[in-house]
């Protein structure tokens with residue numbers, strides 16, 4: 053479904069340009085969960101941003117990204133907007149930064165469904181409550197009327213997930229959705245995300261620097277280092293027979309005693 | 321600093337040089353003119369022409385640079401000395417001294433700068449000295465505010481705390497450690513405040529409350545030339561005004577490059 | 589509410605202390621207060637008695653201040669020494685022009701400063717370059733110089749606007765005050781434009797704006813609801829500071845255009861050492877300055893939900 057081929061991304065500096073992504077190729081099939089694992093600064097977020105065409109203004113992207121055969125890199129204007137509104141949605145690392153601090157939660161959700169996806173305001177408002185229940189939020193009305201700074205990170209990330217599944221997209225891009233949360237809520241949020249994904253049959257490109265977490269929820273994992281995908285394979289394959297020394301390093305550096313599980317949302 | 325920066329520095333240097341060398345290079349006495357020489361256009365005898373009293377405009381601009389620069393110089397020196405002292409004392413003593421100092425600064429902030437200056441002039445009579453002294457007092461809180469917040473941060477760092485515990489006097493710590501750390505801020509602040517002071521002192525001279533005629537001063541020249549300008553002889557007003565604009569713009573640009581308005585304690 | 593009460597109390601405190609300063613200032617002058625107030629004018633014994641009465645010079649210092657302050661609070665600013673008129677009446681005559689001038693200039697700052705800043709912020713290229721250059725030069729133009737240039741170009745040269753005076757009737761006033769308001773607002777508008785531009789650019793790259801686009805929200809809406817709206821938070825305080833600053837700038841512009849506002853009255857009073865008038869205007873301006881600054885903070889708290897309303901975390 054998603055096919056990234058030979059993706060290069062360079063950011064123009066004052067004098068020289070810096071190569072951030074180098075010949076990156078990643079595929080995600082329908083309903084599949086694919087991991088993208090790498091250390092900080094390796095270019096994971098930049099890969100996701102290129103798919104939604106929200107790379108920095110001074111970035112130059114070459115190569116090809118297709119979504120069900122449609123050339124994403126050639127999209128602009130209304131078709132691009134519709135792709136973002138309907139087909140692909142994104143969950144970012146820090147929910148505090150994603151929500152506009154001066155707008156209440158209700159408006160965040162309504163904006164996505166009404167202004168982006170074209171639902172009527174009335175149905176969007178109704179749907180907002182249902183969605184929040186779906187992601188396990190109890191006091192729906194209170195949360196809907198709150199401003200972002202009044203909610204915890206875990207609560208906000210649930211709101212973001214609710215917004216991301218509102219349009220039943222085919223592909224979900226998740227950029228370290230639990231890294232900014234405290235440990236107790238991480239597993240909970242991860243479970244909600246994984247449940248929603250399975251329920252709606254969405255494909256997911258899941259970014260993390262935690263190989264174990266990726267192994268727990270992904271069908272396939274890409275290991276990235278310095279803007280290059282150095283290895284791709286099933287979790288078991290990476291565990292039992294890592295081809296690239298960097299993959300081995302990643303595995304060795306993970307905290308001892310963590311068990312590779314493959315239950316739904318089985319982080320921890 | 322870039323080409324614009326070099327131009328700015330060069331222009332300021334030229335103005336300072338002109339002011340210093342005025343007695344040597346000015347071809348005429350700036351205060352004496354002759355009725356027969358009124359409103360001359362530019363010529364070899366009078367490079368920039370003459371004013372309504374037949375005085376040589378070029379000579380007046382050179383001499384005018386002196387009062388136009390000394391006023392702001394007095395202001396920034398006094399402001400830097402007192403503002404820094406106040407800020408460092410209140411940071412060092414903290415507690416009640418600090419809050420008392422803050423109250424005093426708030427009080428000074430309650431007066432618009434020009435108003436404070438005019439109040440002082442109403443009491444002590446118009447002169448450049450009165451205007452500059454009053455303006456210095458009005459500017460102290462700006463400087464004190466920035467320096468205080470930076471010094472406060474420095475003071476709470478471990479390195480300034482440790483010698484304190486070993487019995488080194490507060491004065492030594494303040495002058496040895498805090499002062500060098502706020503010094504760049506003082507310089508940048510002074511650069512930007514110099515421009516503001518130049519405009520406000522020129523305004524007071526324009527109102528007849530600063531430098532007194534027949535002395536040459538840029539602000540005074542703008543006001544002197546007002547009638548001539550409206551009669552179609554723009555040279556005096558426009559040239560003196562341009563001198564102010566370019567000097568202030570150059571200083572502003574340099575200050576911006578050095579660290580920005582924030583260093584001058586200006587919100588805007 | 590706590591916030592409001594605290595701010596109001598602080599403002600009241602500052603006003604009392606600053607009125608004390610304004611009152612006490614004349615005692616800093618060399619010579620006796622009588623001599624200072626009379627300033628070498630020959631006055632009849634009646635007038636001298638009136639002055640002693642107005643400043644209750646026969647009473648102890650703090651009683652004098654108390655009497656003076658209570659009078660001021662009742663709107664009695666005493667008499668002008670220069671022309672023996674009630675200061676209150678003088679002020680009342682002058683106030684409309686100054687208010688109107690400041691109001692028009694405030695509008696110019698908002699429309700021109702914020703407007704151009706937004707334009708330069710959302711658009712790259714030539715618009716941006718021109719606005720940036722203009723604001724770098726504009727902030728350095730003294731109001732009185734701008735006044736003179738505008739006057740000589742648009743009034744004397746082109747004849748589009750009257751040269752002097754404040755006009756009568758609303759429209760005529762606006763017409764008379766257009767150039768003065770432009771001159772007064774120019775430096776502030778330049779600074780505001782630049783700060784707005786920076787704020788817009790930062791907001792444009794902010795994660796919530798980028799994510800809004802990534803969610804498929806139409807570009808115009810992202811611009812309006814996320815970029816412009818949010819950048820107005822920092823800009824509004826800056827605009828407030830500059831509008832408060834217009835108060836002092838207005839003296840100079842009024843003087844340059846010989847408008848009959850408070851500023852020219854103040855300048856004249858300072859030149860003639862008519863201290864009762866100086867005191868009255870100083871107090872009014874300090875109060876206006878404080879009130880505008882307070883309003884700005886209140887407004888800010890109202891438009892930013894993060895200020896003052898923290899409920900839970």
Ligand SMILES: Nc1ncnc2c1ncn2[C@@H]1O[C@H](COP(=O)(O)OP(=O)(O)OP(=O)(O)O)[C@@H](O)[C@H]1O
Nearest residue numbers: 063072090091092093094095096097098099108261
């Ligand atoms: N706006 C930008 N301008 C210039 N360089 C950038 C920008 N954003 C990111 N980079 C650079 O691009 C590289 C890749 O960044 P990216 O955010 O994709 O890393 P990441 O793998 O997501 O890391 P992390 O785990 O820290 O999120 C980094 O070296 C970063 O410095």
Ligand SMILES: [Mg+2]
Nearest residue numbers: 096097098227
């Ligand atoms: Mg990242």
